[in-house]
Amino acid sequence: MSREDLFKKICNLAGPAITVAKADDGWPGTANVKLTDGSIVRVAIHASLVGSHARKAYELRFQNPGSRKPVEAPAGALPILLGYWEKDNQAIFVATQGASRLGREARFSILFRDSVVKEALANGWAIYTSSNQEQIFAFQPSLLPTYVELLYRGIDSTVISSTSGEIATAAIAAGLLEDETEGGKERARRAVSQVIRNSAFGQAVVTAYQKKCALCGLGAGMVQGAHIYPASAPGSLDKVWNGIALCCNHHTAFDAFKIWIDPNSYAVKFHPDLVALAKSDPIVQRFLDTTFKAMTMPSDAAAKPRAAMLEGRYKYYEERYEWV
Numbered sequence: 001m002s003r004e005d006l007f008k009k010i011c012n013l014a015g016p017a018i019t020v021a022k023a024d025d026g027w028p029g030t031a032n033v034k035l036t037d038g039s040i041v042r043v044a045i046h047a048s049l050v051g052s053h054a055r056k057a058y059e060l061r062f063q064n065p066g067s068r069k070p071v072e073a074p075a076g077a078l079p080i081l082l083g084y085w086e087k088d089n090q091a092i093f094v095a096t097q098g099a100s101r102l103g104r105e106a107r108f109s110i111l112f113r114d115s116v117v118k119e120a121l122a123n124g125w126a127i128y129t130s131s132n133q134e135q136i137f138a139f140q141p142s143l144l145p146t147y148v149e150l151l152y153r154g155i156d157s158t159v160i161s162s163t164s165g166e167i168a169t170a171a172i173a174a175g176l177l178e179d180e181t182e183g184g185k186e187r188a189r190r191a192v193s194q195v196i197r198n199s200a201f202g203q204a205v206v207t208a209y210q211k212k213c214a215l216c217g218l219g220a221g222m223v224q225g226a227h228i229y230p231a232s233a234p235g236s237l238d239k240v241w242n243g244i245a246l247c248c249n250h251h252t253a254f255d256a257f258k259i260w261i262d263p264n265s266y267a268v269k270f271h272p273d274l275v276a277l278a279k280s281d282p283i284v285q286r287f288l289d290t291t292f293k294a295m296t297m298p299s300d301a302a303a304k305p306r307a308a309m310l311e312g313r314y315k316y317y318e319e320r321y322e323w324v
């Protein structure tokens with residue numbers, strides 16, 4: 001099969017969310033990808049077959065063409081290296097971003113373990129980090145838009161790694177592996193897209209707070225972005241000003257309604273149960289002692305939590321905040 005035909009086959013298998021813009025010779029071919037929120041993203045797919053590697057039985061690889069044609073990114077297109085794997089009528093795509101190889105003409109091989117393909121067959125989605133820290137994704141063809149969304153939203157690699165299990169879980173829960181219809185595939189993509197948007201939100205919030213907990217200053221990669229007005233509530237927005245960066249402990253306490261933040265002064269108040277418990281439990285007392293009297297603000301004023309978000313939260317969970 002020519003590389004051009006392979007490119008067309010890939011776009012066709014990925015479903016109606018992808019339309020071919022210009023197939024060229026498939027290295028790259030350009031296509032438009034419609035995300036679940038309606039945005040259109042142009043991608044430059046560098047198509048290649050996944051082959052086995054002679055040296056190690058468990059290793060697979062894909063290579064660029066020997067014609068010394070470089071990896072390219074036509075104006076406005078995201079470059080993607082996409083390997084096609086097939087066995088017993090089951091296809092899996094193996095993808096990695098092409099940006100780090102732009103302009104590279106020399107022959108290269110991307111090696112990965114066949115276990116990642118097996119995992120994608122079983123779970124719909126899998127990720128493999130190579131020895132040089134490159135992230136290689138394997139997934140069911142209908143999840144190509146999901147992969148494009150990850151790249152498009154610029155989610156960083158550590159967040160992607162920690163999100164990967166959630167993506168597979170959401171895809172399976174939405175019936176990706178059982179429902180072969182286009183409707184079923186679209187439902188799975190929507191479920192997964194929500195996971196990705198949550199990650200993008202968390203990343204933006206954590207970055208706004210210099211990756212430190214707003215209630216105790218802990219950093220060290222142990223900080224998460226929490227929604228103030230909850231994501232599950234009607235009209236909730238994934239905006240930084242509806243978020244707060246919290247360490248796992250403060251996140252848990254916040255989600256359990258044990259911490260109240262004043263919408264005007266941003267002073268912190270603890271649930272009376274927690275205060276009572278601290279009297280007999282020095283570890284709880286230490287938790288209260290290491291919590292700031294008022295939350296710290298992000299350096300960018302535009303990212304500061306809006307009073308309306310805190311007020312909205314307290315109204316939405318009115319009975320849980322009766323202690324205030």
Ligand SMILES: [Zn+2]
Binds near residue numbers: 213217246248249
């Ligand atoms: Zn904290």
